[in-house]
Amino acid sequence: MDPLHAALEGAEHRELGGARIDVVRAGTVRVGRVVYPPGFRWSTHMKPLVGTELCEHAHVGLLAQGRVQGAYADGCRFDFTAPRVVAIDPGHDAWVVGAEPAVLIQFDAEGDTCRRFGFPERHRH
Numbered sequence: 001m002d003p004l005h006a007a008l009e010g011a012e013h014r015e016l017g018g019a020r021i022d023v024v025r026a027g028t029v030r031v032g033r034v035v036y037p038p039g040f041r042w043s044t045h046m047k048p049l050v051g052t053e054l055c056e057h058a059h060v061g062l063l064a065q066g067r068v069q070g071a072y073a074d075g076c077r078f079d080f081t082a083p084r085v086v087a088i089d090p091g092h093d094a095w096v097v098g099a100e101p102a103v104l105i106q107f108d109a110e111g112d113t114c115r116r117f118g119f120p121e122r123h124r125h
């Protein structure tokens with residue numbers, strides 16, 4: 001099996017809105033792998049489960065497979081194709097483009113990610 005998709009030793013695994021999420025604690029942060037299936041769209045598949053208008057998480061890491069587009073409330077957009085380091089501010093929608101799943105390897109510090117990693121609390125210009 002493609003190691004990008006294989007079971008990840010030591011990870012806490014869950015599935016949410018069709019996304020497969022594995023998280024491992026490392027020091028005082030967490031390393032995560034999220035596999036988003038083709039057709040996934042945050043506002044369609046996650047919004048009803050999360051309850052916020054947009055995704056309020058910062059994402060920093062490596063898009064290791066696939067293509068992801070997204071948009072912020074102010075109209076700014078992003079379009080990432082693997083391999084690509086990504087830095088996405090809180091306050092966005094995002095969706096998978098194409099027939100391939102998107103695999104994001106990301107780092108977070110739970111509720112403290114923005115402060116620890118130097119991201120704004122919400123995207124704005």
Ligand SMILES: [Zn+2]
Pocket residue numbers: 072074075076123124125
């Ligand atoms: Zn903007």
